[in-house]
Amino acid sequence: MSKTIVIDPVTRIEGHAKISVYLDDAGEVEDARFHVVEFRGFEKFCEGRPMWEMAGITARICGICPVSHLLASAKTGDKIQAVKIPIAGEKLRRMMNLAQITQSHALSFFHLSSPDFLLGWDSDPAKRNVFGLIAADPDLARSGIRLRQFGQKIIELLGAKKIHPSWAVPGGVRSPLSEESCTWIRDRLPESRQTIETALGLFKTLLDRFSTEVETFGKFPSLFMGLVGKDGLWEHYDGKIRFTDSDGNIVADNLSEDDYESYLGEAVEPWSYLKFPYYKPLGYPNGIYRVGPLARVNICSRMGTEAADRELLEFRDRAGGVATSSFYYHYARLIEILCAIEHIEQLVNDPDIVSPRTRATAGINNLEGVGVSEAPRGTLFHHYKVDENGLIKKVNLIIATGQNNLAMNKTVTQIAQHFIHNNEIQEGMLNRVEAGIRAFDPCLSCSTHAAGQMPLHIELIDAKGTVVNQVYRQ
Amino acid sequence: MDKIRLATVWLGGCSGCHMSFLDLDEWLIELAEKVDIVFSPVASDIKEYPENVDVCLVEGAVANEENMELLIEARKRTKFLISFGDCAVTANVPGMRNMLGKAETVLKRCYLELSDETRQLPHFPGIVPELLDRVRPVHEVVDVDLFMPGCPPSAQRILATVEPLLRGELPEMKGRPMIKFG
Numbered sequence: 001m002s003k004t005i006v007i008d009p010v011t012r013i014e015g016h017a018k019i020s021v022y023l024d025d026a027g028e029v030e031d032a033r034f035h036v037v038e039f040r041g042f043e044k045f046c047e048g049r050p051m052w053e054m055a056g057i058t059a060r061i062c063g064i065c066p067v068s069h070l071l072a073s074a075k076t077g078d079k080i081q082a083v084k085i086p087i088a089g090e091k092l093r094r095m096m097n098l099a100q101i102t103q104s105h106a107l108s109f110f111h112l113s114s115p116d117f118l119l120g121w122d123s124d125p126a127k128r129n130v131f132g133l134i135a136a137d138p139d140l141a142r143s144g145i146r147l148r149q150f151g152q153k154i155i156e157l158l159g160a161k162k163i164h165p166s167w168a169v170p171g172g173v174r175s176p177l178s179e180e181s182c183t184w185i186r187d188r189l190p191e192s193r194q195t196i197e198t199a200l201g202l203f204k205t206l207l208d209r210f211s212t213e214v215e216t217f218g219k220f221p222s223l224f225m226g227l228v229g230k231d232g233l234w235e236h237y238d239g240k241i242r243f244t245d246s247d248g249n250i251v252a253d254n255l256s257e258d259d260y261e262s263y264l265g266e267a268v269e270p271w272s273y274l275k276f277p278y279y280k281p282l283g284y285p286n287g288i289y290r291v292g293p294l295a296r297v298n299i300c301s302r303m304g305t306e307a308a309d310r311e312l313l314e315f316r317d318r319a320g321g322v323a324t325s326s327f328y329y330h331y332a333r334l335i336e337i338l339c340a341i342e343h344i345e346q347l348v349n350d351p352d353i354v355s356p357r358t359r360a361t362a363g364i365n366n367l368e369g370v371g372v373s374e375a376p377r378g379t380l381f382h383h384y385k386v387d388e389n390g391l392i393k394k395v396n397l398i399i400a401t402g403q404n405n406l407a408m409n410k411t412v413t414q415i416a417q418h419f420i421h422n423n424e425i426q427e428g429m430l431n432r433v434e435a436g437i438r439a440f441d442p443c444l445s446c447s448t449h450a451a452g453q454m455p456l457h458i459e460l461i462d463a464k465g466t467v468v469n470q471v472y473r474q
Numbered sequence: 475m476d477k478i479r480l481a482t483v484w485l486g487g488c489s490g491c492h493m494s495f496l497d498l499d500e501w502l503i504e505l506a507e508k509v510d511i512v513f514s515p516v517a518s519d520i521k522e523y524p525e526n527v528d529v530c531l532v533e534g535a536v537a538n539e540e541n542m543e544l545l546i547e548a549r550k551r552t553k554f555l556i557s558f559g560d561c562a563v564t565a566n567v568p569g570m571r572n573m574l575g576k577a578e579t580v581l582k583r584c585y586l587e588l589s590d591e592t593r594q595l596p597h598f599p600g601i602v603p604e605l606l607d608r609v610r611p612v613h614e615v616v617d618v619d620l621f622m623p624g625c626p627p628s629a630q631r632i633l634a635t636v637e638p639l640l641r642g643e644l645p646e647m648k649g650r651p652m653i654k655f656g
Contacts, residue, residue, distance in 0.1 A: 006601070018601060035601050040486060040537065041580025043588060045570040060567040063490025063626060107496070131506045142500060149499045162497055163490045163626050267591035271598040275589060284591045396588050 019433060020271075021416045027423035032413040034405070034437065036274035043395045051077055051364075051390040052170060058382065058397070059164045064107070067100035067155060068375030068400070070168040071237065072382040076371030077170020080386055081362040088355035089172030094237050095347050096158050096168070097373065098340040101236060102192075103151025104376035105293070105333040105340075108441040109199065110144025113330055116438070117206050121213075121431045128431075140202075143195040147337075150192045154344070157181040172359035177348075185348045189341065196337045200311060203334055207318065210327065216418045217436045218326030218411030221246035223279055223289035224298045225403070227374050232301030234308075234339060236374040243279065243289065244299045248322045252281075257372035260381055264398065277403045288406040291378025292440070293332035298322050305346075308339035326411050329439045364390045375400040377441060401442045411436050478640055481513040481527045482558075483548050485541040486568040486609065487534030490626040491559035495531070497629035508640050523547050529639055531558040531622075535565040536610045540603040549616040554639065560625040560655055562612045569609040577605035620647065623655045 006020050018035040046057060055073035059066035071093055078085055085093075111130045119128050119136055127135070134141040152162045158177060159165025167174050177185075207214075228242045229235035241255035243263075255263060267276040267284045278287030289295075303309045315335060319328055347353055364386060371382045378400030385394040415436045419429035484492060492514075498505065512524045523544065530552040536542050549555055560566040571580045581595050596602050612618055622635050631652060638645040647653050 020601065035598070037540070037601070037603050038486065038538065039581070039584070039596075039605060040568050041571045041577075041584065044580040044583035045574060057567060057570075060488050060490070060625070063488040063493040066488075066490065111496070129511075130502070131511065134503050134506050138503070142503065145499050145502065148496070152497055162629075163493055265590035266588065268585045268589045268594055268596065269592065270594055270596050271601055273596050273602060275585070276591075278591075280590075 019412055021412075021420060023420070023423065027421070029413065029417045029420050032409070032416040033269075033271055034409045034412045035272045036405075037272075039273040043397060046392050046395045049392050051080060051384060051386050051392060054382075054384065054392065054395075055168055055170075056164070056166055061397075061399070063163055065100060065104055065375045065377065065400075066164050067096050067168075068373050068380050069382070070165070071097055072371045072373040072375075072380045074168040074170055074173075074371070075373060076369045076382045076384050079369030079371065080364060080366050080384065080390070081170050081360075082365035083171050083360040083362045085172040085360050086355075086357045088176060088352040089358045089360070090237075091347055091350060091352050092158065092173045092176060092358060093168055095177070095344065095353065096155055096173075097237050098344050098347070099151045099154035099158075101151075101340045101376050102337050102344075103148045103155070104441075105337045106144055106148040106151060108376075108438075109330060109333055109337075110141065110147065113435075113438060114140065114144070116431075116435050117203070117210075121435060140199075143191075143198070147192055147195045150188050153188075154185060157184065169359065171361055174359065176354050176356060176358050179354060182348050182354065185344065189345055189348075192341050193338075196334060196341060197307075200334045200338065203331060204314075204318075207331070213432075213435070214325045214327045216415055216432075217439055218407060218414055219324055220410055220414065221324055222407060222410075223251060223282075223287070224295035224322075225279075225289045225291050226296040226299050226379055227372065228300055229304070232299075233304040234296060234300040234302065234336075236296075236340075241372075241379070242299050244322070246322050246324050248298075257370045257381060260370060260372075260383070260398070264381075266398070266402075272405075274402050274405050276405045277398060278406065285406055288410065289403065290326070290407045291400055291403045292329065292376070293336050294323060294326065294329045295378065296374065297332040297335060303335065303339045305339050305342035308335055308342060311335045311338060326407065326436070326439045329441065333441070364388060377401050378403055401440070404440050404442070408437060408440055408442065411440070478509045479512045479524070479526060479528045480509040481511070481523070481530040481548070481552065483513070483523075483530055483532045483544065485532065485534030485545060485562070485612075486537030487559065487561040488567075489533070491531075491533040491562075491624075494559075494624075494626035494629055495632055498633060499629070501633060523551055525551050527552040529554045529556065529636070531556045532562050532612050533558045535561045535568040536606065536612065536615050537568050538603040538605050542606065542615060545612065545615055554619045555612075555616070556620045556622055556635070557612045557618045558622050559627055560623055563621050563623045564655075565609045565611045566625065569611070572608055576607045581605070620645070621653075622647070623653055625656050 004020055004022055020033045022031045024030045055070045058069040058073050061069055115128045115133045156162045159167030223243050225243050227235040227239040229239040242253050243251040245251050263280050265278050265280045278284045279289050303312050368385045373380050380400050381398040383396040415433050530548055557563050561568055585595050586593050635645045
C-alpha cells in the first residue's frame with residue numbers, strides 16, 4: 001500500500017511551501033515534492049503601467065532582495081532607452097547590490113542558519129531561532145545583527161530607505177553618496193570585516209562535524225549558472241552568462257541575457273505555483289541547474305579580491321574541486337559577504353561614488369529590453385515589451401529562487417530517502433528537511449526562522465486518503 | 475509581569491514588513507526580554523496558531539483560501555490585531571490584479587503563455603491553495619484594532635507602535651512619521 005506524507009508548511013519562498021513524500025509499497029521513498037503555494041501575478045497586472053514604475057512595483061515582489069528587482073528593472077529600462085549609463089551610476093548601483101548581498105546573506109547565515117549549526121539540528125525548535133541564538137551566543141548574534149545592519153544602512157544611505165528605496169532608475173540612479181555617508185561606511189568597515197572573518201573561521205571548524213549533512217543535503221551533479229566578468233571573474237551586476245558542469249567544464253559561455261529564451265525554458269507542474277526553469281539544450285527535467293552563491297563561486301575563475309580569493313582556494317580544496325553539495329551554499333555565502341565587503345571598501349574610496357553625474361536621460365528608443373542582475377539567491381531576468389509611450393505591453397520575470405526549483409526538489413527527495421525507511425519517519429528528519437531547503441535560502445524563508453519557530457505537521461496518508469499517522473512538531 | 479505573547483502573521487505580501495521588523499536590529503535583543511514570540515510567521519496549518527495571543531502583526535493582503543482561513547483563526551485567538559503595512563491596510567500591490575477580473579487572467583499569463591513545457595494551470599486540491607478572485611485588505615475580512623501603514627513601515631514606526639503596547643498603552647497613530655503610506 002503506497003502512502004503519501006505531507007509536511008505542511010516547510011518554509012516559505014514567496015509564500016508558503018509544503019513538502020509531500022511519496023512512499024512505495026515497501027515503505028521506501030519513491031519521490032518527494034517541494035510545493036510553493038503562493039502566486040501574485042506580476043507578469044499580468046503590470047501591463048499598461050509606465051515602464052518607469054516597474055522598478056517600484058517589482059521591488060514589491062520581495063522584501064528581502066528588493067534591490068535585485070530595482071536593478072534588473074532599471075537595467076531593462078537602460079536598454080529600452082538605449083542609453084549607456086554614466087560610470088558613477090554604475091558604481092553606485094554596484095555599491096547598493098553589494099550592500100544587499102551583505103545584508104541578505106548575513107540574515108541567512110546568522111539569523112536563521114547559525115542556530116542549526118550552533119544549537120544543533122535536533123535542539124528545541126522553540127529556541128532554534130535568532131532569539132535562541134541571542135540567549136546561547138549573544139556576541140555572535142549581536143555581530144550578525146550588526147553586519148546585516150551594515151548592509152541595510154548602506155542601502156538607506158544611497159536610496160533613503162532600507163527596504164523598497166526609489167533610487168535606481170532607467171538611465172542610472174537618482175543620487176550619489178554624500179561625504180558623510182562615505183565616512184559612516186568607512187568607520188564601520190573594520191567591524192564588518194572582523195565579523196565575517198570570525199564567521200568563516202567558525203563555519204570551517206564546524207564543517208568537519210557536518211559530514212552527514214554535506215553528503216545528504218542535496219549532493220548531486222548539476223549544471224551551475226551565473227554571471228561572470230572579464231576573464232571569468234566573480235560578478236554580481238553585469239557580465240555574461242556562463243554554464244558549467246559538476247566537473248568544472250564550461251558548457252556554455254559568453255551568453256547574453258538578450259537571448260535567454262534560447263537557453264532557458266520554464267516548465268509547469270500542477271502541484272506548485274513555482275515554475276521549473278531548465279537548461280533548454282538538455283530539455284526538461286534533465287536540464288537541472290543551480291544558481292546563487294554556490295553556482296557563482298563554482299563558475300568563476302577567481303573572486304577578484306585578495307581575502308576572498310584566499311578563501312576560494314581553501315573552499316575548492318575542501319570541496320575537492322567543484323562543490324556539488326548544496327550544504328556548501330552556506331560556505332559560499334560567507335565568501336561572498338567577504339568579497340562584497342572588500343569591494344565596498346574599494347568603491348567607498350572611489351571619487352566617482354560622490355559624483356553628481358549619475359543619470360542619463362532619454363526617451364523610448366527600443367520597444368523591448370532584457371535586464372539581468374545577480375540577486376543574492378541567483379540570476380534574475382526582467383524582460384519588458386513596451387509601446388511608443390513606454391507603457392508596458394508584456395512582462396516576463398525569471399526569479400532566482402525559481403531556478404533552483406528542480407534542485408530543491410531533488411534535495412528534499414535525497415534527504416527523505418536518507419531519513420525515511422519502512423514507513424518510519426526517523427527523529428530529526430523534519431529539521432533536516434527544513435535545513436536542507438534552508439541551505440538554498442529561498443526567498444522569505446529568512447523571516448520564517450528569524451523570529452520564532454516553524455511548526456510542522458506531517459501526515460501519513462494511505463492510498464484511500466485516510467490519515468493513518470501524524471506527527472506534529474510544536 | 476508575564477511576558478507579552480506576540481505573533482506575526484504573513485499573508486499575500488513580499489515579507490518587507492517582516493524584514494523591517496528585523497531592522498529593529500539590536501533592539502531585538504531587548505525585545506527578547508519583554509515578549510514571547512509565539513508564532514512567526516505564518517504556518518498554513520491553522521491548528522498551529524496558538525491560543526491567547528496578546529498582539530499579532532498581520533502582514534499582507536488576503537489573496538488565497540489559506541490566507542483567509544489563517545486570518546480568521548488568528549483573529550479568534552488574538553486580543554489585539556494590527557493591520558501591518560500597506561498590503562494589509564489597502565491590498566496594495568497584490569490587489570493590482572483585482573482590476574483584471576477573475577484570478578484566472580493572471581494565472582493564464584504565467585502558466586499557459588509564459589511557459590515552454592507541460593503548460594497547465596497549477597491545480598492540486600489540498601496542496602496548492604486556490605486564489606481568491608478578489609484580493610482583500612485585512613479589515614474586509616476581520617475586525618482590526620490598529621492600522622500601521624507603510625511600504626514597509628520603517629523600523630522606527632514599528633518601534634513607536636509596539637513599545638506602548640508592551641506597556642499596556644495605545645500608541646498615537648498620528649502625523650507623517652506614523653501613518654504615511656508608501
